[in-house]
Amino acid sequence: MSFQESPRPSEEDEAFYMQCRAAYLAVFRSSLTNITSKQHLCRVLQQAGRNPSHATLNKYWTATTSKLNFDDFCEILKHEEKTEESELMRVFKKMDVNGDGYITHSELEKALITRGEKMTKEEVNAIFSLADINKDGKLHYAEFCRLFASTVEQCQTAALERLEADAKLKRLNFGSQSYSPPKSSVSSASSATQRVDSDTTPKKDNRSSSRPSSARSRRSSLSNSITMTSSSTKANKFPEPSGLQGWHHSFMKGCFFLEDDGSISALQYQLHIPHTTTVYLTIQPLGLSHRPDKSSAWMTVDTALFVMSAGETKEDTNLVCFTESKDKEKYIWKGELNAGTYHLLPFTSGCRLKKRSRKSPSSKPVELVYRTDTEELDLTREFREVLSDIFEIIDLDGNGLLSLEEYNFFELRTSGEKCDKDAWAVCKENFDMRKNQLTRQGFMELNLMEATEKDGDPADMWFTLEAMGYNRMLELVEACPFQIDVYCESTQPSIQPLSMDSGPKLLSQALQKSITARTGAKALRGHDNVFIYTYKGEHRISSLITNKTNQRVTVHVNNEQSRNCCSSRGMTVFAVEVPARTKMVCQHVLPINEKQDWIYSCVETILPAM
Numbered sequence: 001m002s003f004q005e006s007p008r009p010s011e012e013d014e015a016f017y018m019q020c021r022a023a024y025l026a027v028f029r030s031s032l033t034n035i036t037s038k039q040h041l042c043r044v045l046q047q048a049g050r051n052p053s054h055a056t057l058n059k060y061w062t063a064t065t066s067k068l069n070f071d072d073f074c075e076i077l078k079h080e081e082k083t084e085e086s087e088l089m090r091v092f093k094k095m096d097v098n099g100d101g102y103i104t105h106s107e108l109e110k111a112l113i114t115r116g117e118k119m120t121k122e123e124v125n126a127i128f129s130l131a132d133i134n135k136d137g138k139l140h141y142a143e144f145c146r147l148f149a150s151t152v153e154q155c156q157t158a159a160l161e162r163l164e165a166d167a168k169l170k171r172l173n174f175g176s177q178s179y180s181p182p183k184s185s186v187s188s189a190s191s192a193t194q195r196v197d198s199d200t201t202p203k204k205d206n207r208s209s210s211r212p213s214s215a216r217s218r219r220s221s222l223s224n225s226i227t228m229t230s231s232s233t234k235a236n237k238f239p240e241p242s243g244l245q246g247w248h249h250s251f252m253k254g255c256f257f258l259e260d261d262g263s264i265s266a267l268q269y270q271l272h273i274p275h276t277t278t279v280y281l282t283i284q285p286l287g288l289s290h291r292p293d294k295s296s297a298w299m300t301v302d303t304a305l306f307v308m309s310a311g312e313t314k315e316d317t318n319l320v321c322f323t324e325s326k327d328k329e330k331y332i333w334k335g336e337l338n339a340g341t342y343h344l345l346p347f348t349s350g351c352r353l354k355k356r357s358r359k360s361p362s363s364k365p366v367e368l369v370y371r372t373d374t375e376e377l378d379l380t381r382e383f384r385e386v387l388s389d390i391f392e393i394i395d396l397d398g399n400g401l402l403s404l405e406e407y408n409f410f411e412l413r414t415s416g417e418k419c420d421k422d423a424w425a426v427c428k429e430n431f432d433m434r435k436n437q438l439t440r441q442g443f444m445e446l447n448l449m450e451a452t453e454k455d456g457d458p459a460d461m462w463f464t465l466e467a468m469g470y471n472r473m474l475e476l477v478e479a480c481p482f483q484i485d486v487y488c489e490s491t492q493p494s495i496q497p498l499s500m501d502s503g504p505k506l507l508s509q510a511l512q513k514s515i516t517a518r519t520g521a522k523a524l525r526g527h528d529n530v531f532i533y534t535y536k537g538e539h540r541i542s543s544l545i546t547n548k549t550n551q552r553v554t555v556h557v558n559n560e561q562s563r564n565c566c567s568s569r570g571m572t573v574f575a576v577e578v579p580a581r582t583k584m585v586c587q588h589v590l591p592i593n594e595k596q597d598w599i600y601s602c603v604e605t606i607l608p609a610m
Contacts, residue, residue, distance in 0.1 A: 023048035032575055032607070034067040047159065049152045051083040073575075075262065075355070077146040085149040092141035098176040098462065102138040107196060139148060157269035158245035181374055191434045222524050224534050225561075226541060226600040227592065231326070238325040238332045249486040252495040253286060253396050256301070256348050257413070257469055258478040260353050267396075267409065268503045269484065270310065275491040279337045281305055283323060283346060284330040284483040288389045300354045302540065302590055303331050306345040306510040317343070326539050334377050344495065346482060350568040356471075365472035368458045369451050377452050384444060386465065386474050391443050393468075393481045396497055399436035409497065414467040414573035476479060483504045503593065512583050514542045526608055530555070530578075532586075532604050539599045543586040547578040554578075556606040557586060564598035565589050575607065 024031050027044045035041050038061040057571045060068070060076055068076075095103050241247070254267045273279070281303040285298050302325050311317040320342065323331040368383040377386070394410045395402055410420045419427070427433070430449070432442035443526075447461070454460055462472070469479025486493045514535065521531035527547040535541065547553050559565065559572045568588040578584045591598040 011194050016077075016162060017074070019048065019156060020077055022156065022162070023290070024070055024073060025164070026155075026159040031070040033506070034069050035073065035194040037061075037069050042067065045076070045080070046154065048077055049082045050077070050080050052080070056080065058501065078355075078529065083148075083152070085145045088145040088148060089142065092145065095443060098139070101142060102140045154192045161236075172324070180371055207554050212446045221376065221603055221605045222522055222532050224522075224532070224535055224543075224600070224602045224604075226534075228536075228541070228598045228600065230591070230597050231539065231594045238327050238334070239355040239465065241278070241487075241489075244487055246488065247280070247489050248484065248492040250493045250495050251398065251474075251483060251485045253393065253481065253483050254346055256303075256346065256353060256480040256482065258353060260357055262350075263504075263583060264353065265504070266346045266351055266482075268346070268498045268506070270498050271307070271342045271344050271486060272494045272496075273337050273339055273342070273491060275489045276336065276338045279333075279335060279493075280487040281307070281321075281323060281333045282485045283482055286393070286483045288392055288481070296476070298353070298476060299329060301480040302349050303480075303482050304347040304349075304540075305331065306347060306507065306514065307333075308336075308345065308506065308510050310341040310343050317509070318380075319510050319517070322510070322514050324537050338490075341496075343506060344484060345503075345510055346484065347507060347589060348480065349542075351566045351588055353478075354570055356477055366474045368461050371456075377448070377456050379444065379448055381450065382474055383461075383544075383579040386470060387444060387447055389476070390441050390468055399437075401434060401439060402443060403437050407438060409499070411500070414464045426469050508585070511585060512543075512544060515581075515585070516540050518585050521546065523562065524604060525557075527606055528551075530606060534602075539590070539594075541589040542559075543602070543604075544583060545576060545586050545604075546580050546583045548581060550580050552577060552579050555586070556605040556607050558605070559587075559589075559601070560604045561601035561603075562589070562599055564596055565591050565600055 021031060024047075026047050027040070028035075035044065038057050041061055042052055042057055049092040060072075078595055088106055092103060097469075099367040119199070138276055205243050219427075228483075252269055254269075255594045256264050256266045259265055283303045285296075285301055285303060287296065287299065307320045310321055318557075319336060320337070321333050323333040325332045366382050367380050369377050372378050390410075391402070394406055396406050396409070397403075404419065404421070407424075411417060411419050424436075427442070427446065428436065431445045438446070443519065451461060464532050465474070469476050471477050486495060504523050518535050518537075519533050521533055521579065524530045524532065530547040530553055531548070533546070535543070545555055555576045555578060557569075557576060559567055562572070576586055577583065586604075589600050
């Protein structure tokens with residue numbers, strides 16, 4: 001049987017990660033080495049062709065930052081553009097008041113000690129001394145910009161050549177995209193399809209070439225291989241209960257949001273069941289009304305719903321169940337729930353909802369406002385359609401109106417502040433409302449007023465859109481709206497949204513319990529107190545590392561032999577640091593093509609302390 005290989009990154013992505021690795025390893029011995037100071041961060045960014053200002057460095061290295069790892073560095077490079085020759089030229093031309101092609105010492109000094117991040121005269125003198133290439137007392141900036149760009153390119157080329165030439169550096173590169181393994185290791189591993197409960201040690205000639213010799217000699221590895229059949233060959237699956245249309249029904253909407261640090265957040269909910277009853281739970285991505293004929297990227301995002309008992313303390317809170325079965329985009333659980341109150345915790349693995357580069361697209365951003373024939377500001381059709389979608393997303397109960405509570409979830413997401421009752425009363429006087437709730441038309445009017453107050457400046461509007469997951473082409477790329485449906489056979493359920501500070505911790509607790517409760521622990525060979533749990537669901541594989549030692553351990557994870565798989569880590573080879581006496585979810589894995597079989601093949605290895 002043939003299997004689809006995990007896709008190679010695009011040429012652009014491959015080149016980007018190669019440049020990241022080369023820059024990092026030009027400064028540090030290994031990509032597992034952390035950046036431990038602002039000076040190190042500046043140095044490695046410069047090696048990558050960036051020219052970070054103090055403000056840029058302070059954005060990523062705050063008062064609470066103690067270290068950044070290689071993955072943090074890659075994420076920073078996605079946000080920070082290279083310093084281009086044309087951009088330098090533009091800046092110098094602004095200083096060149098005479099337009100004669102060069103800048104005198106006095107012109108440079110005036111610009112650098114009075115504008116932006118002010119420099120001292122000594123710093124200006126040092127810069128001018130280096131930049132005065134012809135030693136004629138003038139800075140011929142066109143030649144300087146050309147030399148700057150070529151020097152950066154030469155440094156990067158030299159770093160890439162060192163990386164290619166040094167096989168040892170490749171082997172140490174655990175925190176990034178992996179190199180292609182030799183064909184012999186691919187073919188030999190493809191035939192090794194033992195089940196996860198077969199705790200075997202890989203033979204010497206089957207070991208991944210990316211594992212370090214020190215780790216190989218310690219033989220402290222665990223190899224898991226699981227063959228999964230495609231969803232198209234599974235029997236259906238999970239038929240709806242007969243007579244479901246007659247059951248009591250309640251639903252609630254929500255949205256997964258990608259945060260700047262790559263984490264995923266979502267509202268959580270409280271479910272109340274008055275009497276013990278049979279329950280049918282579903283969660284699925286939400287299709288938006290104004291685009292029924294248009295395929296939406298987020299509709300392929302996996303979802304899940306964890307149900308926990310709502311105890312007064314963390315110790316009283318237990319995992320009750322979670323949606324393990326699937327029918328198309330819908331994830332399902334059916335069973336009996338006792339009378340009581342429960343937490344509903346939405347979850348997505350992150351395999352199909354990932355951070356994208358914020359580099360400006362080649363196309364021009366969509367216009368948000370325009371002036372009418374009477375010179376009045378109005379919202380463009382494209383912006384109104386997106387606002388209508390946002391209204392649909394934040395209208396949690398789906399009644400076509402926004403309550404103050406629903407509107408405040410939106411406000412907290414986009415501005416970090418709540419609208420109080422007095423401000424809501426002002427909204428009632430100025431915008432279309434019904435039953436003390438904001439209508440769709442009123443929501444449009446409110447946004448038009450904000451645009452008018454800014455005289456059409458779209459900066460704040462773009463900030464709101466990006467907070468809601470939209471890019472500059474008004475595409476929803478970093479969010480996934482969803483809907484939860486609860487059907488009870490003999491009693492009426494009720495669902496309320498919650499804003500809980502402990503939400504991420506509660507979801508993490510539920511996720512960890514769902515993994516450990518479904519599978520046994522396997523100790524890494526040679527380490528009796530470091531365990532791997534591998535949960536095999538119908539449509540997802542998740543692994544968890546438990547470190548029962550009194551010191552931090554670093555686990556190297558190699559998925560190179562997997563086929564038709566995508567990982568929540570976005571990488572085939574990576575390292576996970578697990579603090580002492582803690583549990584940590586290692587990764588989630590889904591099939592790339594659900595209509596084809598897939599193989600999960602993973603080798604976890606303890607790395608020696610560095």
